[in-house]
Amino acid sequence: DGGITQSPKYLFRKEGQNVTLSCEQNLNHDAMYWYRQDPGQGLRLIYYSQIVNDFQKGDIAEGYSVSREKKESFPLTVTSAQKNPTAFYLCASSIPGSWETQYFGPGTRLLVL
Amino acid sequence: RKEVEQDPGPFNVPEGATVAFNCTYSNSASQSFFWYRQDCRKEPKLLMSVYSSGNEDGRFTAQLNRASQYISLLIRDSKLSDSATYLCVVNRTPNYGGSQGNLIFGKGTKLSVKP
Secondary structure (H helix, E strand, O other), X not given: OOOEEEEOOEEEEOOOOOEEEEEEEOOOOOEEEEEEEOOOOOOEEEXXXXXXXXXXXXXXXXXXXXXXXXXXXXXXXXXXXXXXXXXXXXXXXXXXXXXXXXXXXXXXXXXXX | OOOEEEOOOOEEEEOOOOEEEEEEEOOOOOOOEEEXXXXXXXXXXXXXXXXXXXXXXOOEEEEEEOOOOEEEEEEOOOOHHHOEEEEEXXXXXXXHHHOOOOEEEOOOEEEEEEO
């Protein structure tokens, strides 16, 4: 089955720790996105990538980093510089010509210990 | 005005009711409009795109008024399974960072359909 997978489903971070959230897709989509959702809030764009080896900052990139070495993979690292990382993180992908039709993964819930 | 603003909700309606959600957006240059559905603690899923001429998909009807920068979603004959949060989504203007596909999500309106 084609789709987007995110792992882990739940992730716990200790103070000062960097953690990496995985996002993999087998839809052959060029573009991939990372969003953050806080309770009662809309999704906010962290980073996006339209092609391998290229990515751009979104609205709230501070404290996060990404890489796009393979078309299928777009991991997000939440660094210790992100002071309020507790949120629901969603990865999405889309195809050229239909950029705004985005398919989402099931998400990762990050909690700070 | 916020970039995308939705009715605060929650909407609590009986089965079979007709319910309407409204959304306004601030950037008159926005060109693409969508409704996404998000179930509790799940990912958003595209419900339907919104076209200037209005469009219908079964019990769901979406309307766009560019002059008023207003989008609506009408659900007829509500089902228990319609209970979810409905997100109004608008694309960013094409010149934002030279990007495409960047979406602005509203906070969502929660719908609860009761037996």
